[in-house]
Amino acid sequence: xxxxxxxxxxxxxxxxxxxxxxxxxxxxxxxxxxxxxxxxxxxxxxxxxxxxxxxxxxxxxxxxxxxxxxxxxxxxxxxxxxxxxxxxxxxxxxxxxxxxxxxxxxxxxxxxxxxxxxxxxxxxxxxxxxxxxxxxxxxxx
Numbered sequence: 001x002x003x004x005x006x007x008x009x010x011x012x013x014x015x016x017x018x019x020x021x022x023x024x025x026x027x028x029x030x031x032x033x034x035x036x037x038x039x040x041x042x043x044x045x046x047x048x049x050x051x052x053x054x055x056x057x058x059x060x061x062x063x064x065x066x067x068x069x070x071x072x073x074x075x076x077x078x079x080x081x082x083x084x085x086x087x088x089x090x091x092x093x094x095x096x097x098x099x100x101x102x103x104x105x106x107x108x109x110x111x112x113x114x115x116x117x118x119x120x121x122x123x124x125x126x127x128x129x130x131x132x133x134x135x136x137x138x139x140x141x
Contacts, residue, residue, distance in 0.1 A: 006054045009061035012042050012093060014108070014130060021095050021106060032101055039094040039111055039122070046090055048073070048112070048125075065091075068110055068126025089114040089123075096127065105130070 020041065026033045045051050048069055054062030089112045098106035107127035114122075 003060050004058055005061055006057065006059040008044055009054070009059050012044075012061065017041055017093075017095055017108070018106075018130075021098070026100075032099060034097050034099045035106070037095060037097045037106075037109070039109060040092045040113065041095065042093040044091040044093050044110075048091065051091065064128055065093075065110055065126075068128065072125050091125070 017038070021035050021038055024035055024038075026035055028034075044065070045054070051062050051065050051069060055066035092109075092111050092113055094109045094111060096107040096109050107129055109127050110125040112123040112125055
């Protein structure tokens with residue numbers, strides 16, 4: 001199977017996500033300076049099973065996201081969520097809080113949000129640690 005990015009994942013621009021995070025005013029707390037999280041930055045799939053389908057179709061980013069979903073949920077859990085309408089919640093990619101002075105780098109977060117419920121129901125599905133070889137960072141993803 002040929003590796004590629006699906007239509008949704010091809011629009012995900014990790015460089016822009018990091019640039020937006022860095023452009024936020026840094027915050028202070030008793031442990032030092034930090035940049036706040038950005039949880040709803042990129043609207044991904046409308047349900048967990050769509051990530052599974054993207055992974056099965058060969059999308060490299062969907063494969064990474066699906067591997068994180070599988071750490072949080074087994075297939076029976078996902079079927080149960082879907083049968084109760086909870087698996088149909090919007091998936092977002094965002095960025096975690098990070099602290100530059102401690103060299104704590106941000107993680108890409110994978111969250112499921114149900115905007116129809118008040119207060120908004122949010123579930124952290126998983127996270128990815130961004131990595132690029134020194135000198136090999138591209139403009140996109």
